[in-house]
Amino acid sequence: MKINHKILVCGASISGTAIAFWLEKYGYEVVVVEKSDTFRDGGQNVDIKGIGQDVIKLMGLEQQIDSRNTGEEGLRYLNDKGNIISSYPKGAVGGLTSPYEILRGDLARIIYDRTKLRCDYRFGWFVVAISELTDIVKVTFNNGSIEDFDIVVCADGIGSTTRDLVMPEYTHFNYLGAYMSFFKIPKTPEDDLWAKAYQVRGGAMVFLRPGHKNDTTVLVTFLKEEFIPDWQDVSKQKNRLKEVLTAKAGLAERVVQNLDNVQDLYFGPMSQVKASQWSKGRIVLLGDAAHAPTPFTGLGTTLSLVGAYILAGELSQNTSIKDALEQYELIYKPHVELSQKQISPRVIRLIHPQSKFGIMVTRMLTKIFASALIQKLLRPRTEKQEVTGLNDFVLPNYQTIN
Ligand SMILES: Cc1cc2nc3c(=O)[nH]c(=O)nc-3n(C[C@H](O)[C@H](O)[C@H](O)COP(=O)(O)OP(=O)(O)OC[C@H]3O[C@@H](n4cnc5c(N)ncnc54)[C@H](O)[C@@H]3O)c2cc1C
Known part of the structure; x- marks a missing residue:
């Protein structure tokens, strides 16, 4: 796809910063709008599991994540008196603790810091109206400004209002x-x-x-x-x-x-978000906006990181936006659906x-x-923690230019 394209990303949390990271590497002009007036540092322990760890390596963020690791050693079940019933050390089957144990805000901050000088982050901004013309998306922001983009990525979380402006008919909450x-x-x-x-x-x-x-x-x-x-x-x-x-x-x-x-x-x-279709025209869903699995699965962050890698990669490889968005959904959605099935x-x-x-x-x-x-x-087949639906998934190889 042409690298002079201008892409709008809505949301500056894990998926928003991660797709900004990759899009910038492919040479696109990236604008990220975040509804909050400042960068959101909050959040608890998020797990980066299995193939998500491969994406982190490709992003070259291992050391930084390691330096912010919470140091969690494993999970223990306690009884009413506070005595230990059972222990699942890091890496045990049925445990919680991954090699990359980090707080959500710390992870998002690491990716934001990596991208903030090369991407145009705008805090306190969000989309209030959006219309797709023949080969452009016209976006109106909350401050009244109007701007054209080639593609809009909705990475604004489970309650994505950008998604709801464009494709409410595809969104189902479970x-x-x-x-x-x-x-x-x-x-x-x-x-x-x-x-x-x-x-x-x-x-x-x-x-x-x-x-x-x-x-x-x-x-x-x-x-x-x-x-x-x-x-x-x-x-x-x-x-x-x-x-x-x-x-x-x-x-x-x-x-x-x-x-x-x-x-x-x-x-x-x-609740889980299950979007029956991940894109409409030039507007595409990413992360929790498309497929929130619930924090109970510990997979929201992993799925978002992998999704950002694939979406950006497909945009860079395909000559048409339509083909790229179709490929992203074709490659990734069946795996995400499987991984969502583990919770009911x-x-x-x-x-x-x-x-x-x-x-x-x-x-x-x-x-x-x-x-x-x-x-x-x-015992797991690999050292990495298993990610239901993604254990046999092989990351496509995409060529970056930056
Ligand atoms: C502050 C915070 C704390 C969290 N804490 C935890 C936690 O403790 N444990 C856990 O498992 N998961 C937590 N999550 C969710 C977790 O980040 C996601 O499940 C996962 O990482 C996928 O992230 P995402 O980027 O797709 O969505 P989210 O992390 O939900 O990020 C969405 C981003 O979009 C912004 N936004 C919302 N509406 C708009 C809009 N209209 N325009 C522009 N921006 C918008 C939000 O402010 C947010 O920054 C938290 C999310 C946030 C934002």
């Missing part, structure tokens, strides 16, 4: 019957470098993971059959979390004690046992799975 909340709490002396998981009676889970120097990151998930639209208010969200966790022992108790002081609460339904409302219910008996059984299972014998039997 509510998984649970809510999730992320935030951080102060680190205490008992917080070592192990992630900790605790099952709470009534169908909830608490995960604590190493964050920045003085922080421990928290993920709380809990079953909720129906989607509740009026949980928008932060105090209502905190109250709901307290209801789910109060009077429970173990890590739940500590989380409740800290909740009132939490400043960075993210709270929302656990049924799986979510199994992970969140509600009764004392159910918790006892799952705790026993975590112990059995962590045993040396089972780990040996299940």
Whole structure:
């Protein structure tokens, strides 16, 4: 495709910065608009697994990511008294911890820093109207300015408003019957470098993971059959979390004690995005905007990094935009769909046992799975963690010019 093309990317998180990285390497003029007034540093531990690690190597970011590694050593399941039930060290089957353990904001910041001098980042900007003419996309921004682009990439996350302006008919949300909340709490002396998981009676889970120097990151998930639209208010969200966790022992108790002081609460339904088509004309979806798998899979970041690599590569290889966008979807969508299938409302219910008996059984299972014998039997084929749907996927080889 002609390298004098001007490409608009909406969203400056993982997928937005990653596609900017590659497009710039292929010689395109790249404008990235981000709705937030400043770069968004927040977020918790994200995992870069399997083939996502190959993309990081191709980007030459291993060392920088390593220097921001949270140092997580593995995952431990704890009982009500805080005693260890089972341990999954880094690399164990069924564990969480990947060789690249990094906070979302740190990863996005690394890619942003790599690209900010060569791409035109505009903070506080977002698209309010968009129309595709014969060979150009005319975009109106929130500040009233109008500009023409050859291609628009919607990398603006699960609730992508740019996608909704263009192709709402393709977007489907798959509510998984649970809510999730992320935030951080102060680190205490008992917080070592192990992630900790605790099952709470009534169908909830608490995960604590190493964050920045003085922080421990928290993920709380809990079953909720129906989607509740009026949980928008932060105090209502905190109250709901307290209801789910109060009077429970173990890590739940500590989380409740800290909740009132939490400043960075993210709270929302656990939903997958399934876009039936990833592009319309010259406008294309990337990352969570196309296929959010839910943070529970730990795959959102990996899928976004791989998708950005393929989309940019196909744009550079094909002479027509239409062919490039079709190829991107053809090559990648079947794998993404497979990887999304690993999570369903049924799986979510199994992970969140509600009764004392159910918790006892799952705790026993975590112990059995962590045993040396089972780990040996299940040993992964490679050192890299498996990524359902992408284990046999071979990254296409594209030639960059910068
Ligand atoms: C602040 C933040 C914290 C997160 N924390 C976690 C976490 O703890 N654990 C986890 O698993 N995942 C987290 N995620 C989601 C995770 O980043 C994604 O699942 C995955 O990395 C794919 O990223 P993405 O770039 O496609 O979407 P996202 O990371 O959701 O990024 C979308 C970006 O687009 C911006 N944006 C939104 N609307 C517009 C618009 N109309 N125009 C321009 N820009 C727009 C957003 O501000 C954001 O920067 C977080 C995302 C964000 C933004």
